[in-house]
Amino acid sequence: MATNFIGKPKNRVDGRDKVTGTAKYTAEFHRPGLLHGVVVSGTIAKGRIKNIDTTAALRLEGVVEVFTHINTPKQAWLDLSYKDMDAPPGEPFRPLHNDKIQFNMQPVALVVAETLELAQYAATLVKVEYEVEEHRTKLADHLEDAIDGDGFRAGFVPPKSQGNFKKAFSNSEVQLDVEYFHGAEHHNPMEMHAATVFYEEDGSLTIYDKTQGVKNSQHYISMVFGLSKKKVRVLSPFVGGAFGSALRPQYQLFLATLAALELKRSVKVELTRPQMFSFGHRPITIQNLKLGASPDGKLKAISHKAFSETSRFEKYVENVVNWAAKLYDCDNIEQVYKLVRLDMYTPLDMRAPGGATGVYALESAMDELSYKLKMDPMELRLKNYSEEDKSEGKPFSTKTLRECFQKGAAKFGWEKRNPQPRSMKKGHDLIGWGMATGVWDAMQVPARAKAEFSADGTLTVGSATADIGTGTYTIMTQIAAETLGLPLEKVKANLGDSDLPFAFIEGGSSTAASVGSAVQKVCEKIAKKLLKEAGKIKDSPFKGANPEEVIFADEMITDKINPSISMSFAEIMESRELEKINKKYMLLPNMLKQNKYSRNTHSAVFAEVKVDEDLGTIKVNRIVSAIDGGRILNLKTAHSQILGGVVWGISMAVHEDSFMDHTFGRFINHDLSKYHISVNADMPEIDVVFVEEPDMVVSSVGAKGIGEIGMVGVAAAIGNAVFHATGKRVRSLPITQEKAMT
Amino acid sequence: MRPFTFTKVRNSAVAVKEISEKEEAKFIAGGTNLLDLMKFDVMIPKNIIDITGIALNYIKNLEDGGLRLGALVTNSDTAYHKEVENRYPLLSHAILAGASPQLRNKATDAGNLLQRTRCYYFYDPATPCNKREPGSGCSAIHGYNRWHAIFGASEKCIATHPSDMCVALAALEAKVNVTGPNGERNIPFEDFHRLPGDHPEKDTNLSKDEIITSIDLPANGFAENFSYIKNRDRASYSFALVSIAVGLEMKGNKIKEARIVLGGVAHKPWRNKEAEAFLNNKEANRENFEAVADVIVREAKGYEYNKFKIELARRSVVRALMQAAKIEE
Amino acid sequence: MPEYNLNVNGQSFTVEAAADTPVLWVLRDHLRLVGTKYGCGIGQCGACTIHLDGKAQRSCLTPVSSVENAKITTIEGLSEDGSHPVQVAWKEADAPQCGYCQAGQIMTASSFLRENPAPSNEEIRKAMHGNICRCAAYNRIEKAVAMASEKLT
Numbered sequence A: 001m002a003t004n005f006i007g008k009p010k011n012r013v014d015g016r017d018k019v020t021g022t023a024k025y026t027a028e029f030h031r032p033g034l035l036h037g038v039v040v041s042g043t044i045a046k047g048r049i050k051n052i053d054t055t056a057a058l059r060l061e062g063v064v065e066v067f068t069h070i071n072t073p074k075q076a077w078l079d080l081s082y083k084d085m086d087a088p089p090g091e092p093f094r095p096l097h098n099d100k101i102q103f104n105m106q107p108v109a110l111v112v113a114e115t116l117e118l119a120q121y122a123a124t125l126v127k128v129e130y131e132v133e134e135h136r137t138k139l140a141d142h143l144e145d146a147i148d149g150d151g152f153r154a155g156f157v158p159p160k161s162q163g164n165f166k167k168a169f170s171n172s173e174v175q176l177d178v179e180y181f182h183g184a185e186h187h188n189p190m191e192m193h194a195a196t197v198f199y200e201e202d203g204s205l206t207i208y209d210k211t212q213g214v215k216n217s218q219h220y221i222s223m224v225f226g227l228s229k230k231k232v233r234v235l236s237p238f239v240g241g242a243f244g245s246a247l248r249p250q251y252q253l254f255l256a257t258l259a260a261l262e263l264k265r266s267v268k269v270e271l272t273r274p275q276m277f278s279f280g281h282r283p284i285t286i287q288n289l290k291l292g293a294s295p296d297g298k299l300k301a302i303s304h305k306a307f308s309e310t311s312r313f314e315k316y317v318e319n320v321v322n323w324a325a326k327l328y329d330c331d332n333i334e335q336v337y338k339l340v341r342l343d344m345y346t347p348l349d350m351r352a353p354g355g356a357t358g359v360y361a362l363e364s365a366m367d368e369l370s371y372k373l374k375m376d377p378m379e380l381r382l383k384n385y386s387e388e389d390k391s392e393g394k395p396f397s398t399k400t401l402r403e404c405f406q407k408g409a410a411k412f413g414w415e416k417r418n419p420q421p422r423s424m425k426k427g428h429d430l431i432g433w434g435m436a437t438g439v440w441d442a443m444q445v446p447a448r449a450k451a452e453f454s455a456d457g458t459l460t461v462g463s464a465t466a467d468i469g470t471g472t473y474t475i476m477t478q479i480a481a482e483t484l485g486l487p488l489e490k491v492k493a494n495l496g497d498s499d500l501p502f503a504f505i506e507g508g509s510s511t512a513a514s515v516g517s518a519v520q521k522v523c524e525k526i527a528k529k530l531l532k533e534a535g536k537i538k539d540s541p542f543k544g545a546n547p548e549e550v551i552f553a554d555e556m557i558t559d560k561i562n563p564s565i566s567m568s569f570a571e572i573m574e575s576r577e578l579e580k581i582n583k584k585y586m587l588l589p590n591m592l593k594q595n596k597y598s599r600n601t602h603s604a605v606f607a608e609v610k611v612d613e614d615l616g617t618i619k620v621n622r623i624v625s626a627i628d629g630g631r632i633l634n635l636k637t638a639h640s641q642i643l644g645g646v647v648w649g650i651s652m653a654v655h656e657d658s659f660m661d662h663t664f665g666r667f668i669n670h671d672l673s674k675y676h677i678s679v680n681a682d683m684p685e686i687d688v689v690f691v692e693e694p695d696m697v698v699s700s701v702g703a704k705g706i707g708e709i710g711m712v713g714v715a716a717a718i719g720n721a722v723f724h725a726t727g728k729r730v731r732s733l734p735i736t737q738e739k740a741m742t
Numbered sequence B: 001m002r003p004f005t006f007t008k009v010r011n012s013a014v015a016v017k018e019i020s021e022k023e024e025a026k027f028i029a030g031g032t033n034l035l036d037l038m039k040f041d042v043m044i045p046k047n048i049i050d051i052t053g054i055a056l057n058y059i060k061n062l063e064d065g066g067l068r069l070g071a072l073v074t075n076s077d078t079a080y081h082k083e084v085e086n087r088y089p090l091l092s093h094a095i096l097a098g099a100s101p102q103l104r105n106k107a108t109d110a111g112n113l114l115q116r117t118r119c120y121y122f123y124d125p126a127t128p129c130n131k132r133e134p135g136s137g138c139s140a141i142h143g144y145n146r147w148h149a150i151f152g153a154s155e156k157c158i159a160t161h162p163s164d165m166c167v168a169l170a171a172l173e174a175k176v177n178v179t180g181p182n183g184e185r186n187i188p189f190e191d192f193h194r195l196p197g198d199h200p201e202k203d204t205n206l207s208k209d210e211i212i213t214s215i216d217l218p219a220n221g222f223a224e225n226f227s228y229i230k231n232r233d234r235a236s237y238s239f240a241l242v243s244i245a246v247g248l249e250m251k252g253n254k255i256k257e258a259r260i261v262l263g264g265v266a267h268k269p270w271r272n273k274e275a276e277a278f279l280n281n282k283e284a285n286r287e288n289f290e291a292v293a294d295v296i297v298r299e300a301k302g303y304e305y306n307k308f309k310i311e312l313a314r315r316s317v318v319r320a321l322m323q324a325a326k327i328e329e
Numbered sequence C: 001m002p003e004y005n006l007n008v009n010g011q012s013f014t015v016e017a018a019a020d021t022p023v024l025w026v027l028r029d030h031l032r033l034v035g036t037k038y039g040c041g042i043g044q045c046g047a048c049t050i051h052l053d054g055k056a057q058r059s060c061l062t063p064v065s066s067v068e069n070a071k072i073t074t075i076e077g078l079s080e081d082g083s084h085p086v087q088v089a090w091k092e093a094d095a096p097q098c099g100y101c102q103a104g105q106i107m108t109a110s111s112f113l114r115e116n117p118a119p120s121n122e123e124i125r126k127a128m129h130g131n132i133c134r135c136a137a138y139n140r141i142e143k144a145v146a147m148a149s150e151k152l153t
């Protein structure tokens, strides 16, 4: 059939827009009279604004207004109103709310002017005096003040313990007790955060916002400014990367909307690169791993404890320590998660939040244990392979991790590995091989979709989800086209518009399973309707036919048993005199069924590194990533997602580090030449292997989601390879040159 | 951006006149450093004098066998110039270890000499910095100083000069030709950049109203035995943690003359003549190279985050000498 | 404010702007040619790459006053319909993810391939190393450059 697309390596449907420069991002929408807003960022970590002098800025011709906490009309009084759909427990930050400074680089003013250059200049003229209070920003110095990492947040599972860790650990013949650390990171999508707010004649707002969830931004604005949702439309057709940074409404949205409403004019606010370091980061964790095993490698006891940071005003929680019980068959597991409140902005989900960092420590410790046991690290993992999720006592919906190990190892050539550290060398390069496991959640969340089939044979599907580079447009198009049996060119997918049916925030790798399924279902409804209409045609062979008895393909309905019986969609629409068929669908995950299973994606990651024996220079040379991601909907875009994830893992392992100067409580390397992310010259050869098994529990399209899993485990595999190369165990990320020097 | 005037000049004399007469004036060449400092409000000139129209975009042979690089030749054109590639490969290598192809297409040779430190605090007006604002204090001494100096620092400033090109120029003993209100003069490379001392706001010994017109390379380019090593945080597109330029004049396996200059470790390209002299007439071997490396790092002083640079510098010196002497291990 | 006559994608424009205004903002804000992207504004990312007389340059570090006599080409001027061999290869190789860095990548690649139509992998890597892609499509980008080179030769 010519209309089978799911799983095929199809080109991105928005590829053309993206290579011709016609794809428009948030800051690129324009109307005459649009004003420019520039944010003035604070320079202290904690205290009060004593005085803020805007006269010099306001004196400039063309400066329209400077908003500060003094002249900003009070918005909603309730903290609750500021709560977005992804907010952690606590009281959300309210921009320009009062004179309190809660974190460094806090926005303290918005300068609005006729041109960008003018607004930028005027911003330098705003003078702020502070009353400085003592701040604390260093996690390691305040562990004794830690509080429990608990509270309600979508996707967060408070860690549980099982069995008796203490006893089992002390009875273990082989013991390991180690501490791991990693630095903070910032998302730094290439596109800056921006909001363009058009003030319509009737006082309603059309807002382009950089967001992973237009419904979330719409909800936030309507709550905060007390506007009916009908008066707020939020769009985000293209997102120039986000990786979690745009899950929550950020202050550019608030500020641009405030200015537009107050001035009754259209306003754009675009942040600068340094300001991209001002609103949320991947939090530092200090993790302690204790592993107890018998001499044959059977895990008897696991303890995973983590300290992490959060702000004073919100309790940011993520799943850092919840992975051991999923990965390993062990009866005695202790999982402890603690938070320290610091004077900083609330951390923010960043690609594979919690998983990337928790699994890094766990899988590094497993590697250490393997050396203690003198056992191959993959053997150790297979020996303790979990057939069910111990923490929940449930089977996995699907799990192909064992095959991932096998296929990944074969591709990598793992069996040729000499277990001895420092055993491979070429010139000055010590060569090391390491491996690790990755695990992430497979989530399905509620989603709605609508579809309209027209007499001209075209189909439009829509859902208020986002495409942040993950390929959502393409996958929606493929699913719709295949479900109804249309060529791709006849399908148009719409997303990123709050006028479309509800979809949750694009995050956590849930979109393909959720929106994808909703699109499939709504297209099935259209198909059903077409069949019903076909049955109504005089002498129709499809009178009373069930959808199961026919095939929808090549723009026709065909009888399954007798393929010579068929009827084209065009014929049906024409005979029935139909202009359009409209359908809606609301997908509610079947929790009854889903809750019987643990639903996860997995990966087996193999890494080869070269480390200069004298200088410590590290080069990641080769990565094989074998992925258990359910059914792959588009081989090309899926492959790209995993590649990206792997590189994020490399970048985390050896490059990224947002360094906070604790004297100022300020991230100090806030630009792209000082905050290092991997560049092309750092790229190794990357092989991706998909070990597919459609997961019909997670979604009716069989997908489990692959946006994060590519990253999880990579940093550990690299750290483990560095140990194998050098014999030196580095327990903190990033592994910069000096740490690898031996 | 802040308001300022912008004047385009066509010859050096006018450039000097303009800069002498105008208050808080700055030349602009490729703009790759000046514009980003202006964006961050680190440098706030009132008058900008565009010198790209001056005829200083040439490379020519000198009578003494040397080579003259016009001030406005781009870093790319310099690195890929046949004479430079053949006679001064050390310079080519050093230039190509820096920035990115597009930046090198814009960045000029004179501008490279005058690029400012990449100290985090220097770039962030929210923090004190003696170099940016004399007397305000140095945030780096007790702050994040991983990129900072291990040689020749002062209590006022521990910044490093970030250039790669300059490390090679120092090793080659280049001269910088400048024109000022009082005419022309040339500055030996080792006197061009300064140590921070009490005046970290002054990077070089160039006067405010002088323009660099060209850079002269002496005849000896150490084209046979040289090495440039750059240690950095990612494989390209980042500044040196420790870089090293080595040029050797060899006779058989004996060293006649050695040049060893380190980058990323001091307020200027760091050269130790005593150490270089130690190698004169010595055998090129690991033992001697280790010894010389020890001499070089003897006076190094580390801070909280950059202590590793001392050992890294030592090992890099050895590696670079071995490479330059073409000794394989 | 001074006026500048610019030649962008074969068309003439007159813009009024301060002499130091980066070409990036003249393109994006004055001429509404928003295909050229802003990723840092200070030369660190390559998102703003355009061609000046065929040579790849960072428009954020190029003052408008310096380009009056130059032929400026932006992504919009590379082809009308995405048919430039580099663009075709880009789609085929799935180089764009979020797409934001890609105009810069494509402009760098197309200028490079004009000078060196049959580059080695090493040369490709060197040529592309000043363009950052946070979606990390690097391997795909390098492959796309190689594919484009085949189409060109």
Ligand SMILES: Cc1cc2nc3c(=O)[nH]c(=O)nc-3n(C[C@H](O)[C@H](O)[C@H](O)COP(=O)(O)OP(=O)(O)OC[C@H]3O[C@@H](n4cnc5c(N)ncnc54)[C@H](O)[C@@H]3O)c2cc1C
Pocket: A673, B026, B027, B028, B029, B030, B031, B032, B033, B034, B035, B036, B051, B071, B075, B097, B098, B099, B100, B103, B106, B107, B108, B109, B110, B111, B112, B113, B114, B115, B162, B163, B164, B165, B166, B210, B211, B212, B213, B237, B238, B239, B240, C042, C043, C044
């Ligand atoms: C992202 C990035 C990465 C970089 N990486 C590296 C690297 O790894 N290694 C490296 O060495 N460099 C690196 N550079 C620095 C780059 O090489 C310099 O910015 C460049 O050489 C400066 O030259 P320019 O012509 O652009 O100078 P401009 O920015 O135009 O000027 C710089 C200074 O020099 C003055 N000036 C210029 N010409 C003259 C003259 N003829 N006489 C007197 N004064 C003059 C100006 O007034 C100004 O103060 C990097 C730059 C960037 C932006």
Ligand code: SF4
Pocket: B117, B119, B120, B121, B122, B128, B129, B130, B131, B132, B137, B138, B139, B140, B141, B156, B157, B158, B159, B200
């Ligand atoms: S090291 Fe120098 S440049 Fe850096 S903060 Fe101190 S004084 Fe400023």
Ligand code: FES
Pocket: C037, C038, C039, C040, C041, C042, C043, C044, C045, C046, C047, C048, C049, C058, C059, C060, C061
């Ligand atoms: S915007 Fe020009 S290099 Fe980043």
Ligand code: FES
Pocket: A190, A240, A241, A469, C095, C096, C097, C098, C099, C100, C101, C102, C132, C133, C134, C135, C136, C137
């Ligand atoms: S495709 Fe997203 S930054 Fe390159």
